[in-house]
Amino acid sequence: ASVSDIGRGLFLKSKGAELNGTRTDAAHWVFGYGSLMWRPGFDYVTRRAAVLHGRRRAFCIYSVHHRGTYERPGLVLGLIGGGSVRGMAYEVSGALWPVVY
Numbered sequence: 682a683s684v685s686d687i688g689r690g691l692f693l694k695s696k697g698a699e700l701n702g703t704r705t706d707a708a709h710w711v712f713g714y715g716s717l718m719w720r721p722g723f724d725y726v727t728r729r730a731a732v733l734h735g736r737r738r739a740f741c742i743y744s745v746h747h748r749g750t751y752e753r754p755g756l757v758l759g760l761i762g763g764g765s766v767r768g769m770a771y772e773v774s775g776a777l778w779p780v781v782y
Contacts, residue, residue, distance in 0.1 A: 682698030709778045714738065714768035715758055723781045725771040 712733050713721055721728075740756040748755025760766065774779050 694750045708776065709773045709782075711764050711773055711781065712768055713771060716761070719767045721769075721771055724777055725770075726774050728769050728771045730767070731770035732765050732767050733760075734765045736760040736762065736766055738766050741779070 694730035711717075711721070711723075711725070712731060714733075715738070737760065738758050739761045740758055741760035742757050743749070743753050743762050744757045745754050748757055
């Protein structure tokens with residue numbers, strides 16, 4: 682499976698993945714943390730609580746959206762190596778994947 686970090690979500694691109702010890706044949710999962718846990722902003726089939734091991738939240742992304750200015754970008758939370766983070770895993774249907782990704 683390959684994982685890519687985009688904004689506040691991690692996209693797991695896999696046919697057949699393991700989620701919290703349960704094998705699934707779902708095509709696409711998005712791991713959301715922070716505000717994506719209660720307002721994902723995309724349609725999904727189902728969601729469940731999840732823990733992402735090997736990443737942790739930290740103020741590591743500079744942003745001018747909602748924080749700071751172009752002259753002085755503000756720091757927002759992102760994911761860096763180490764630790765673990767709790768979030769939600771969202772199953773996205775294959776038909777909706779191009780819109781979500």
